[in-house]
C-alpha cells in the first residue's frame with residue numbers, strides 16, 4: 171500500500187513539475203496546495219487567511235535557479251490595458267493589448283521573470299530567493315482591461331502582476347479580483363477614494379490607509395501587504411503613516427529601480443501609451459536594469 175501511495179505521490183509531483191514547465195498553466199488554483207513546501211521564508215499558515223495569503227506570493231514559483239537577491243529590482247507601472255474607444259479622460263494612461271503582449275514577450279525573451287513585490291521583499295528582508303532577472307509588473311487603480319487582457323497574457327507565462335486596487339470605485343468586481351489573486355497576483359491597497367494623501371487631516375489619512383486595508387481584507391478574505399500612493403503623492407508624514415498602518419512597503423511614481431533601503435519610497439518605471447518592446451527596453455536600460 172505504502173509503495174503504491176509513494177508512486178502516486180511521485181506521479182503527482184512529476185505532473186506538477188510538467189505543468190509548471192509548460193505554457194499551459196492549467197487550473198488557476200495550484201499555488202495554495204503547493205505553497206507549504208516553499209523554502210522562501212514564508213509564514214507557515216497559522217490560519218486560513220494566512221494560508222490563503224501564501225498564494226499571492228506570485229505566479230512564478232521558485233525553482234533551483236532562484237538565488238538570494240538584495241539588489242535593486244525594476245517595477246513597471248501600468249494603468250489601463252486596452253485600446254480606448256472614442257474620447258477617454260486620460261488617453262495617456264492606456265496601453266494597447268498588442269503593445270502589452272509585445273512587452274511581456276520581450277521580457278521573457280530577455281531573461282526576465284515577473285514576480286510580485288512580496289517575493290521581492292521576501293528576498294530583500296527574509297532570505298528568500300528570486301530569479302536571475304526579476305521584474306514586477308504593477309497595475310494601478312483596478313481597470314477592467316487589467317483583468318481581461320493582462321491576467322491571461324501573464325498567466326500564459328506562469329507569471330502574475332501586482333494590482334494596486336482602490337477599495338471603492340474600481341472597474342473590477344470582487345469575483346474578478348479574487349480570480350487574479352488565485353492566479354498568483356498580489357493585491358495591494360491604493361486607498362479607498364484615491365485622494366491626494368498629503369492634503370488630508372490625520373483622521374482622514376488613517377481612514378484611507380487602515381480603512382482600505384481592512385476593507386479589502388474583509389471583502390476579499392486575503393491579506394493586504396503593500397500600499398501604492400495615489401498619483402504618487404506623499405510626504406514624510408504620509409510615508410510614516412503608511413508604515414504605522416502595518417504595510418510592508420509602498421510604491422511611488424518616482425522614476426528608477428526599487429531599492430531595498432527605501433521600503434516606503436519604491437521607485438517605478440512608468441509605461442506610457444504606445445510604448446512597445448523597444449521603449450520598454452530603453453526605459454529599463456536608462457533606469458540601470
Ligand SMILES: [Zn+2]
Nearest residue numbers: 310311400401
Ligand atoms: Zn491611482
